[in-house]
Amino acid sequence: MIPEPRPPRAGVWPSGGLGPLGRRLFAAFAVVALASVALLTVAALIGTDRGLSSAHQADRQRAADRVAAAAADAYRAAGGWTSADLSAVRSLASGAGAGLTVRDADDETVSGGSGTGSGTEDEHGMPGSGRGHHGQGAGSGPSASASVVADGRTVGSVSLVFSAGSGSAGLSVAWRWVVVAAVGALALALGMSWFVTRRLTAPVVRIAATARALAAGDRTARARIDAPGELGDLAHAFDAMADDMGHTEQARHRLAADVAHELRTPLASLRAGLEELRDGCTEPTPHRLAALHDQALRLGRIVDDLGELAEAESARLSLHLAEVDLTALAEAATAEREPELRTAGLTVRATPGPVPLLVRADADRLHQALGNLLSNAARHCRPGDTVTVTTSATPSEALAEVADNGPGIPADELPHVFDRLWRGARARATDGSGIGLAVVKELVTAHGGTVTAASGPNGGTRLTLRLPRSAPQGPRLGLGLDAEPRVTSRANTPRGI
Template sequence: MTREPRPEGVGRGPSGGLGPLGRRLFAAFSVVALASVALLTAAALVGADRGISSAHQADRQHTASRVAMAAADAYRAAGGWPAADLSAARSLAAGVGAVLTVRNADDEMMSGGSGTEDDHGMSGSGGGHHGQGSGSGPGASAPVVVDGRTVGSVHLVFSAGSGSAGLSVAWGWVAGAAVGAVALALAVSWFVTRRLTAPVVRVAATARALAAGDRSARTHIDAPGELGDLAHAFDAMADNVSHAEQARHRLAADVAHELRTPLASLQAGLEELRDGYADPSTERLASLHDQTLRLGRIIGDLGELADAESARLSLHLTQVDLTALAVAAVAEREAELRTAGLTVCTVPGPTPLLVRADADRLHQALGNLLSNTARHCRPGDTVTVTTSATPFEALVEVADTGPGIPTAELPHVFDRLWRGTRARAGGGSGIGLAVVKELVTAHGGTVTADSGPGGGTRMTLRLPRTESRGSRRTPDPASEPRVA
């Protein structure tokens, strides 16, 4: 059989394309990252500008205070402004690139303090009381205090580009950091997007491969969190689908095998009768009739199995007394059990033993257990049917003293068309117990088989109880063992 080509993406690692979802996620992450970096960059630039400007203004004010102290010394040494030597103050101002203006207490500009108008290009008019003298640059002012008395003021006017170098450096660093942050954010967004979308893309590609017929396709993804759970659940589902398909193929082959043998025998016998090689005696016709009965039994069992597999969709659930149901099932099969030479003993448990179930389906499951016991036990063996309860479960046990089931066969007794040692000896079809399992599972219960080394088999059916844990149990006057 040729295998379908594996769809693109299966078998590849997370290095495949992002896909539409990945591109949308990456775009969303990128927008968020860019907006965040832009906002932080703007805030950093504004903060740096204000901080540096504040620092420069503090430096200017400090310089103005030093110049005012130098002017005060000159005033004190000369005994007034007219003879004061302001060269020291001018030197301090020139050292920081500022233009100095000195005014007396009457707000008159001292020409000797700042040189002539021609020296500095300054006019003597204009107030300097607001932190700026003549000119257009930033400025700073400070009072001239001599012996506790304000005798004038100094005014410094700085060039317009003063302090811009520091801002340029700060802005360069902020811009570089912004570019680096954008690059890092985009790289992280790409990585996270790949980590998020790669498992989804891989699962989708594997699903397409499965749909195309590649039953071996698996995701094989070990991702953290919910994505890993999704991949593992998908692989488990694919395994279950593969196993179910294999079981279906095996079932078809087993059914064909089961039907082929009686059909071949029946066909050979009829051809002998038709061609005159055998006389149509009573024994010969009875043998052919037995083959038709076997065919009918196999077909009936297969029909029951199909009904049991779909029972979950057709259950009519009501409150059922499991003890009464077990007693009724034993009564119905009592003739069959006695014909097989068996002694039947019932041990009813608490009454009522309530479960929520379909009474007809449970009756069918119990009947199949009893028929299986009648088919495989020896004459003289004893069959005991017991009902009991735990706080959360209701139990029915069908135990016999027959030859038992080999330990190696116990895990398979409820498999479809499984015919162990007892089934082959008793002529069973291997379907009856599979029907029991399907019906009990449809009710949310379990059924198990145990067999001791000395013989004897116990089938235990468990169903969830519907009555509360503390409900009062009514004693059953017929709770003593009954022997039929």
């Protein structure tokens, strides 16, 4: 059951009643209900009229059959129509409320009258005479006739003429009940239409009011409707969207604060050092100028990393997808970053997987992601540690893994290593910007894959990149076909993590 929505905040809830959608729905329901009730009423009236008419005609025919049987008895008792006593016949006709006409086999009237027993008599004292005379009570209402059969032969016929209003009382009662039922059904249909319309439109109106509240700046506004079916799904999806918007805005504010914090330190050092030089407080010695130059380099690196993160976030719109050999791509990225790793005193080992290990990806972007993983290892491992690059496959995924036996990542920091501008203890110790792994996550997510981090209790870190496998189709493009990797100058430049 859909609950009645509580009144929303000022200025976002309709003034009352049904909105435009509700009025249109109610009008549609009302038209359908009115048409249905009218059609059923007409059909009921016609069916009732025909049914009652058929029943009355059957009753009239049965009365005619009884009168014909009584006339046959009178005929047999008298041996003919001349001396037949038709008083019982007239009584039956009178009891049925009909005028009676009796004719012989030659279609001459034997008796005619109103059915009350007051017919005319001839000079022999016998009832009625005259040809073709139908009697005073013949009337012009519904009639019924039956043959008079005596001793197996037809000796005449009887005709009953009923009054014009015969049976109309029952028909009027039936019509009255049908009309009353139609009015009741229409009232019930309109009431149910109003109820259903309110139940259908209330969640929609509530969601619209919540949307207006969100647009007005109230980021806490939620529909909070527990409704069944599609309306409930719509309300839940809207609330989920509002929650995501709130989280996104919080992340944006946090990002702005983090960027300001990251830029503030090198800018403050640069400004202080330059002011000292300007005011003559210190001499422009090579050592002092080198310190200022390092701060400028750090500031430039942070700006470059932020630009790279923004570019990675929009990578989904600029990917140039082709079938790429992930094994060859990992070997190329390892070869490119090997000097950086060896300079840091690390030993590099490669364990290639199946060749070719095809994925549908942008080779440049994937090369950039693998390069960032290797630069992260070069930055955070100790001299003498070993970095191992492995590629492997499952039936549905291709995996690239960068593992080291370095100091590892604390368990409480593992869920945050891919957050933008998040720096753990290792990153702070190495002056990292906290952007490199966030770039990796954005690039891998843009390819429909995932990247995870794991660290053992005795140290060592394993960063695993997973991508959907691609079945070979037509000519393959990208790495894995040529000895040289297809990368751009952007990917060839080591990035700070």
